[in-house]
Amino acid sequence: MRTDNEGLARLKLSLLAEPGDPRLVRFLADAEPAEVLDAVVRGRAIGGVAPPQSWLERAERLDALVATTLVKAKAAGLRWLCRTDHDWPPQLADLDHLDPLNGSTGAPMGLWLRGRGNLARLVESSVAIVGARDATTYGAEVAADLGADVSDAGMTVVSGAAYGIDACAHRGALAMGKPTIAVLAGGADVDYPRAHTALLARIAADGLVVSEQAPGQIPMKARFLSRNRLIAGLTQGTVVVEAARRSGSLNTLNWADQLGRVTMGVPGPVTSHASVGVHEALRSGKAIVVTNGREVMEAVGVLGVVDATPDRAPESAYDQLPSQARRVLDALPWGVIRSAAEIGVEIGVPASDVDDHLVVLERIRLVNREMCGWSLQRRADLLRGA
Amino acid sequence: MRTDNEGLARLKLSLLAEPGDPRLVRFLADAEPAEVLDAVVRGRAIGGVAPPQSWLERAERLDALVATTLVKAKAAGLRWLCRTDHDWPPQLADLDHLDPLNGSTGAPMGLWLRGRGNLARLVESSVAIVGARDATTYGAEVAADLGADVSDAGMTVVSGAAYGIDACAHRGALAMGKPTIAVLAGGADVDYPRAHTALLARIAADGLVVSEQAPGQIPMKARFLSRNRLIAGLTQGTVVVEAARRSGSLNTLNWADQLGRVTMGVPGPVTSHASVGVHEALRSGKAIVVTNGREVMEAVGVLGVVDATPDRAPESAYDQLPSQARRVLDALPWGVIRSAAEIGVEIGVPASDVDDHLVVLERIRLVNREMCGWSLQRRADLLRGA
Numbered sequence: 001m002r003t004d005n006e007g008l009a010r011l012k013l014s015l016l017a018e019p020g021d022p023r024l025v026r027f028l029a030d031a032e033p034a035e036v037l038d039a040v041v042r043g044r045a046i047g048g049v050a051p052p053q054s055w056l057e058r059a060e061r062l063d064a065l066v067a068t069t070l071v072k073a074k075a076a077g078l079r080w081l082c083r084t085d086h087d088w089p090p091q092l093a094d095l096d097h098l099d100p101l102n103g104s105t106g107a108p109m110g111l112w113l114r115g116r117g118n119l120a121r122l123v124e125s126s127v128a129i130v131g132a133r134d135a136t137t138y139g140a141e142v143a144a145d146l147g148a149d150v151s152d153a154g155m156t157v158v159s160g161a162a163y164g165i166d167a168c169a170h171r172g173a174l175a176m177g178k179p180t181i182a183v184l185a186g187g188a189d190v191d192y193p194r195a196h197t198a199l200l201a202r203i204a205a206d207g208l209v210v211s212e213q214a215p216g217q218i219p220m221k222a223r224f225l226s227r228n229r230l231i232a233g234l235t236q237g238t239v240v241v242e243a244a245r246r247s248g249s250l251n252t253l254n255w256a257d258q259l260g261r262v263t264m265g266v267p268g269p270v271t272s273h274a275s276v277g278v279h280e281a282l283r284s285g286k287a288i289v290v291t292n293g294r295e296v297m298e299a300v301g302v303l304g305v306v307d308a309t310p311d312r313a314p315e316s317a318y319d320q321l322p323s324q325a326r327r328v329l330d331a332l333p334w335g336v337i338r339s340a341a342e343i344g345v346e347i348g349v350p351a352s353d354v355d356d357h358l359v360v361l362e363r364i365r366l367v368n369r370e371m372c373g374w375s376l377q378r379r380a381d382l383l384r385g386a
Numbered sequence: 387m388r389t390d391n392e393g394l395a396r397l398k399l400s401l402l403a404e405p406g407d408p409r410l411v412r413f414l415a416d417a418e419p420a421e422v423l424d425a426v427v428r429g430r431a432i433g434g435v436a437p438p439q440s441w442l443e444r445a446e447r448l449d450a451l452v453a454t455t456l457v458k459a460k461a462a463g464l465r466w467l468c469r470t471d472h473d474w475p476p477q478l479a480d481l482d483h484l485d486p487l488n489g490s491t492g493a494p495m496g497l498w499l500r501g502r503g504n505l506a507r508l509v510e511s512s513v514a515i516v517g518a519r520d521a522t523t524y525g526a527e528v529a530a531d532l533g534a535d536v537s538d539a540g541m542t543v544v545s546g547a548a549y550g551i552d553a554c555a556h557r558g559a560l561a562m563g564k565p566t567i568a569v570l571a572g573g574a575d576v577d578y579p580r581a582h583t584a585l586l587a588r589i590a591a592d593g594l595v596v597s598e599q600a601p602g603q604i605p606m607k608a609r610f611l612s613r614n615r616l617i618a619g620l621t622q623g624t625v626v627v628e629a630a631r632r633s634g635s636l637n638t639l640n641w642a643d644q645l646g647r648v649t650m651g652v653p654g655p656v657t658s659h660a661s662v663g664v665h666e667a668l669r670s671g672k673a674i675v676v677t678n679g680r681e682v683m684e685a686v687g688v689l690g691v692v693d694a695t696p697d698r699a700p701e702s703a704y705d706q707l708p709s710q711a712r713r714v715l716d717a718l719p720w721g722v723i724r725s726a727a728e729i730g731v732e733i734g735v736p737a738s739d740v741d742d743h744l745v746v747l748e749r750i751r752l753v754n755r756e757m758c759g760w761s762l763q764r765r766a767d768l769l770r771g772a
Contacts (some may be wrong), residue, residue, distance in 0.1 A: 138655055247723055267653030267665060268526055270677035273721050279653060282668070284674045289668045289675070291656035335631050335659050375659075 009033040010082045010109040013046040015065045016040055016055045019212040020104030020226035025050060025096055033109075072215035073112065076189030082110030089121040095233045098258050102251070104226035107210035107233070112188040112241045115204035117179055121238055122207065123234045125302050126181070128256070130231065130249040131165025131241035139242035142266055147172025147180070149293025154298065156181060158235050160227065161196055161203070165241045165249070172202055181208030183234070185227040186219035220314045237262030237300040239290060243277030250277050257286055262300045264290040280343060294381075318366070318380065324349065325357040330364060332374060334381040339373040350370040395419040396468045396495040401451045402426055402441045404614035405598040406490030409438060411482055419495075447595065458601035460576030468496030473506040481619045484644050486619055488637070490612035492618070494598035498574040502591035503565055508594065509620045511688050512542040512567070514642070515619065516635040517551025519628035522660045525628035526554045528652055532625065533558025534620070535679025540566060541688060544621050546613065547582055547589070551627045551635070556589055565593030571613040572605035573597055614638040621650030621661070623686040626677060629663030636663050648686045650676040680767075704752070704766065712736065714743040715752060718760060720767040725759040 010033050011198060027036045030047035038044075040051045041059050060067065068298035073080070081088055085205045092107040099105065131139060131145055144166045149158045151173035159166040161182035182203045184192060188211040192195040200209050211224060212230060225248070232238050232255035243265075244248045258261045265287035268275030281287040290296050318326065331343045340358055342352040358374050361367040366380035396419050403410045411506050413422045416433035426437045427445050427479035459466070467474060468508075499505060504712040515532055517525060529551045533543045537559035538718065545552040545553040547568035559566035568589045570578060574597040577583040595662060598616060611634070618641035629635045629651075640647045654661030667673040673756050676682050704712065717729045726744055730737040744760050752766035 030549055138657065140655060267661075267668070267675070269655055270528060270652055271524065275653075276677075276721060277676055279677045282653070283677075289653070289665055291662075291669075295669070308665045336663055345606070 008311040014109035022100040043351035103226040114209040117208040126235045128235040128238040129169035134166040135164035143168035143241045144172035151178035184211040185223040187215040187217040229255045232256040239264040242274040261285040337373040398496045402494035408486040411492035415422045500574045500595040503594040504745040514621040515555035516625040519550040521550035529554035529627045530558035537564035570597040571609040572603040573603040615641045618642040625650040628660040650671040711743040723759040
């Protein structure tokens with residue numbers, strides 16, 4: 001556990017004030033964390049303003065609070081990361097310049113991390129994929145595909161581990177064997193929702209489970225809204241996959257918008273209530289239309305990076321294909337249905353051989369069998385282009 | 387049949403040159419129709435430019451061409467409408483200022499009309515609803531709903547009578563007992579597609595079947611593209627409901643865009659090939675997102691007109707409801723599922739009575755029966771708001 005002055009001062013401040021309290025941002029604009037802490041502990045004003053009563057009350061039992069927190073953190077294997085650490089994501093500082101939204105703002109005092117991932121490195125190229133808890137089959141599928149596509153191309157998926165879209169986005173990344181980050185509204189040791197205990201454990205195994213709340217803290221409505229600013233603040237852009245009118249996931253989009261990050265929405269059937277909020281965001285210009293992982297990467301401007309630095313996009317399923325199978329795939333443009341015979345004619349291979357390749361390609365989810373031929377999976381088009 | 391000089395001259399010119407020929411626009415910028423006609427017939431230059439050879443050849447048998455055309459028109463009950471007629475839509479003149487697209491441009495010389503509708507009046511408040519021939523069930527439903535919603539609110543639906551989205555949009559209007567306009571790529575007497583003979587007859591009965599091609603002319607690829615400029619040119623805006631990549635219906639959107647008319651697209655599942663072209667148009671900013679009839683009307687700016695002049699929005703199914711049924715409907719907000727009991731409590735009516743009303747409302751397609759209650763049909767929300 002860190003014990004340097006600023007790190008410990010920030011940890012203590014995070015226990016005195018509700019994380020995201022705008023007053024903390026104001027005090028820290030005038031003084032160093034250790035000075036603010038000192039003033040609160042001594043009940044003194046900072047820049048002429050008295051600390052809130054609730055902070056003073058908690059300051060009286062601060063030593064006990066710190067002790068309990070450290071015990072819980074140790075038990076759960078959490079570590080405290082703050083601005084002075086080399087793996088602190090610098091982009092979080094943008095949060096200090098935002099007007100409060102739902103009563104919270106500011107970069108977190110620090111973050112409790114579960115898992116061994118390097119936060120700064122993981123979020124360097126990252127995107128938030130969020131959406132409705134009561135997702136439709138369509139939304140669930142799109143979220144999983146997006147999660148898989150962007151993480152396969154080297155981006156980290158950040159989400160909230162909630163039911164529905166969040167979980168699907170995480171699982172899409174995990175299914176590709178890629179690390180993903182869950183930012184929780186309660187403590188990083190508090191599995192929420194309870195049913196996602198195993199999912200969170202898997203996320204922590206390769207990636208990170210993150211929270212600005214002290215270990216043991218329970219999630220509450222205000223903390224979900226406050227947590228959303230971290231999801232937006234850590235990432236280069238936020239994609240909303242499904243959101244009913246006034247859905248909480250639009251709140252993450254608002255944070256991303258305020259931060260000047262890229263805001264994206266995946267359209268859906270206009271007959272689906274689960275897409276109404278997304279369509280409203282698209283109509284109002286609060287988000288741009290994205291329909292697949294490639295477009296998300298284009299929007300956040302990493303596609304060029306991925307192309308330019310192949311070491312960030314490790315050998316994909318596409319690259320590992322036998323060359324004839326790859327030629328079969330290349331003869332199948334995205335959005336077109338072709339028969340094995342047609343493909344065979346184009347690449348000069350007997351239709352029966354083409355058919356054999358297609359059956360294998362179907363098994364590894366690169367092509368779909370259609371009524372009158374074969375079509376490419378979106379994933380395959382992305383892999384091929386990357 | 388009209389015999390005034392300009393009308394007849396324009397009719398003759400429409401037989402000499404392929405409608406939409408950009409050269410015709412240029413000649414008519416320098417001279418009156420009768421002068422251009424005279425020059426072509428005499429083989430003389432206009433403004434120093436010689437008429438194309440193909441025009442000169444057709445001019446040699448012009449009398450026969452006119453005679454056949456008039457006989458066919460009479461047999462099919464078509465009438466010739468041109469700029470000098472009082473029911474000529476003035477907005478078509480905008481087409482004279484467009485760069486050629488796929489080799490055609492310009493306001494039509496005139497239009498052959500089948501049906502008794504007043505063209506200018508019908509298109510005064512009108513919207514084009516176009517899209518894929520191979521529409522999905524989703525697209526078909528959305529097109530029919532849009533057609534029904536906007537025509538119920540007093541707008542005329544203009545489309546191309548093709549399979550898929552076009553036909554659904556026309557049928558949506560017809561189902562509400564409203565006139566609709568089909569613009570054909572062949573002669574107005576040539577039923578295309580053949581399977582839509584009955585549909586075209588119904589369209590002509592209350593609305594209009596329209597073409598710039600002479601009676602008997604067959605539709606050809608270039609004529610479809612050229613026809614699209616009339617669909618865009620007649621209307622205040624164009625909505626594309628479904629369009630695969632590079633679909634012809636995006637061509638209509640391009641015309642509308644060139645004309646500065648409102649360009650709209652209905653999003654769909656990103657997993658559907660039939661929506662790829664629409665999403666591309668939305669992403670490129672070539673169209674704005676619309677998800678229902680109300681939004682289409684807002685976009686073309688007629689919603690205020692509809693609200694302000696109730697005589698344009700005749701008594702709707704909603705207005706005709708018994709007052710208690712209307713209260714039941716009013717207690718069901720759009721996008722919410724409520725039980726009969728909940729509605730009963732809110733409006734102070736026994737749940738069994740509420741249930742009776744809901745069953746009737748379901749039959750006239752204003753509400754849907756859901757697993758755990760009732761929801762409003764989009765139509766009902768629109769009717770209620772109009």
